[in-house]
Amino acid sequence: MRLSDHDKALLAGDQGRAAQLAMEALVQLGEAYDAPDMVDIGYAHVHAGMALYKGDVELIEATAEQGARMVVPVSTNIANADMGDWHSTGAPDSLGQLQKRAEAAHRAMGSATSFTCTPYWAGHWPTWNMHIASIESGVTVFANSVLGARANRDGFFAVYAGMTGRYPRFGLHLNANRQATHRVRVTAPPRGTADFTALGYAIGTAVRNGVPLITGLPFRPGLDDLDALGVGMATSGGVAMFILPGVTPPYDSDADAAGLPEVAIAEADLQQVFDGFCTGDETGFDLVHLGCPHASFEEMKHYAALFAGRRIAEGVEVWVTTNRVVRQMARDAGLLAPLLAAGAKVVSDTCPISCHFARTCSPDASLGVTPPKIRTILVDSAKQAHYVRDMIQCPTLFTSSERAVESAISGRFVPRARQND
Numbered sequence: 001m002r003l004s005d006h007d008k009a010l011l012a013g014d015q016g017r018a019a020q021l022a023m024e025a026l027v028q029l030g031e032a033y034d035a036p037d038m039v040d041i042g043y044a045h046v047h048a049g050m051a052l053y054k055g056d057v058e059l060i061e062a063t064a065e066q067g068a069r070m071v072v073p074v075s076t077n078i079a080n081a082d083m084g085d086w087h088s089t090g091a092p093d094s095l096g097q098l099q100k101r102a103e104a105a106h107r108a109m110g111s112a113t114s115f116t117c118t119p120y121w122a123g124h125w126p127t128w129n130m131h132i133a134s135i136e137s138g139v140t141v142f143a144n145s146v147l148g149a150r151a152n153r154d155g156f157f158a159v160y161a162g163m164t165g166r167y168p169r170f171g172l173h174l175n176a177n178r179q180a181t182h183r184v185r186v187t188a189p190p191r192g193t194a195d196f197t198a199l200g201y202a203i204g205t206a207v208r209n210g211v212p213l214i215t216g217l218p219f220r221p222g223l224d225d226l227d228a229l230g231v232g233m234a235t236s237g238g239v240a241m242f243i244l245p246g247v248t249p250p251y252d253s254d255a256d257a258a259g260l261p262e263v264a265i266a267e268a269d270l271q272q273v274f275d276g277f278c279t280g281d282e283t284g285f286d287l288v289h290l291g292c293p294h295a296s297f298e299e300m301k302h303y304a305a306l307f308a309g310r311r312i313a314e315g316v317e318v319w320v321t322t323n324r325v326v327r328q329m330a331r332d333a334g335l336l337a338p339l340l341a342a343g344a345k346v347v348s349d350t351c352p353i354s355c356h357f358a359r360t361c362s363p364d365a366s367l368g369v370t371p372p373k374i375r376t377i378l379v380d381s382a383k384q385a386h387y388v389r390d391m392i393q394c395p396t397l398f399t400s401s402e403r404a405v406e407s408a409i410s411g412r413f414v415p416r417a418r419q420n421d
C-alpha cells in the first residue's frame with residue numbers, strides 16, 4: 001500500500017503512541033483488503049465502549065489515556081444505558097456509572113458524545129464524496145445512499161480513523177463498488193416509516209450484501225422514510241448502499257440497471273415481514289418501543305401528536321427513543337409534555353436491544369445486571385423486531401407507528417392495515 005509522508009510520520013510515532021497504534025491497525029486493514037492507498041476522511045462515527053462488556057469501556061479509557069485525540073469531527077454510537085437517567089429503564093447504578101466512564105473518555109478525546117444510531121439528526125451530516133468511517137450500519141447506508149458520502153461497515157477501525165483522519169481506500173470508497181448489483185421493482189407503495197423498514201428488510205433478504213437499485217416508488221421518500229429503508233436492508237442483509245435514482249448522488253436514472261438480476265417486492269412481501277415478527281401475545285405485551293432508528297425531530301412531532309391527550313393502558317410501558325440533541329429540541333418545542341403526560345418514557349443513548357435487556361451478552365458479575373423477564377415487545381421497526389428476537393430472545397409484535405400507539409392506549413395489539421384494508 002502506498003503511504004503518504006503524513007501516514008509514514010504517524011507510523012513512526014511522530015504524533016504519539018496512540019496515533020501510531022491506530023495507524024498500524026489501519027495499515028493492517030488496508031493490506032487485508034488490498035487497498036492501494038489511504039484517503040482523508042472528513043468524519044467518523046465511532047464505537048461507544050459498551051458498559052455491558054466492562055473491558056470494552058476500559059479499552060476506550062486506555063485509548064484516551066494513551067493520548068488519543070480525534071482529528072476530524074467524531075460522534076459516538078449507541079450505548080448500554082441512558083446516561084442522563086438510567087433509573088428510568090431499570091438499569092443498575094453500576095451499569096450507568098460504568099457507561100459514564102466511557103462518556104468521559106470520549107470527551108477527553110474530543111468526540112461529540114451523541115451516543116446514537118442517528119447522528120445525522122444531531123447535526124453530523126457528511127456531504128457528497130466525503131470519505132467517512134462508521135461503526136453503525138444504519139449510518140453507513142444513509143451516508144452512502146442518501147448523502148453520497150463514502151463509507152464501509154466498520155468496527156473499531158472507525159475510532160482509529162477518527163484519531164488519524166485516514167482510512168484505507170477499499171470497498172465503497174471505490175467507484176467500482178458503488179454500482180448497482182440488482183434492480184428492485186417495488187409494486188407496494190410503503191405508508192409510513194414502519195412500512196419502509198419492512199420494505200428494506202425484504203430487499204436486504206433478497207439481495208444480501210448487494211447494491212440494490214430501487215424503482216417503482218410512486219413518490220419521493222422523505223428523510224425519515226429513507227432512514228428507515230436503509231436500516232431495514234442493512235439488518236436482514238449486509239447492504240451498505242442502495243441506489244434510488246433522483247435521490248442517491250449522482251444517480252438520476254435507472255439506466256445502469258439494464259441486464260441486472262431483478263427482484264420484485266409486492267404488498268405480500270411487506271406483509272410477510274410484519275407477520276414474521278408477530279409472534280407475541282396480542283394482549284400480553286409489556287413494552288411498546290417507538291423510535292428505531294432513534295427518532296428524528298419530525299418523528300417526535302408525530303409521536304407527540306399521536307399520544308396527545310391520551311393515556312397508556314395499565315401494565316404497558318412505552319419507550320420513545322431518540323438522541324440527546326433531538327430530545328432537547330423536542331423538550332424545547334413542548335413535544336415531551338404530551339408523551340410524558342400519556343405515561344411514555346423518552347429515552348436517549350440506548351434502546352431496548354442495546355440496554356441491559358439483552359440476553360446474548362455476559363456482563364461482568366460485579367455489575368449485577370439481570371435482564372428482566374419480558375413477555376412480548378411491540379415495535380414499529382423491522383430492525384428493532386429482528387434484534388429483539390435475536391438479542392432479547394422474546395416474542396415480538398410489529399405494526400405501523402400509528403397502530404403501535406393505538407395498541408399502547410388500548411392494551412390490545414392493532415395489526416398493520418393491509419394495502420386493501
Ligand code: F3S
Pocket residue numbers: 078117138231291292293294321350351352353354383384387
Ligand atoms: Fe438504533 Fe437500537 Fe434501532 S441502536 S437502529 S434504535 S435497534
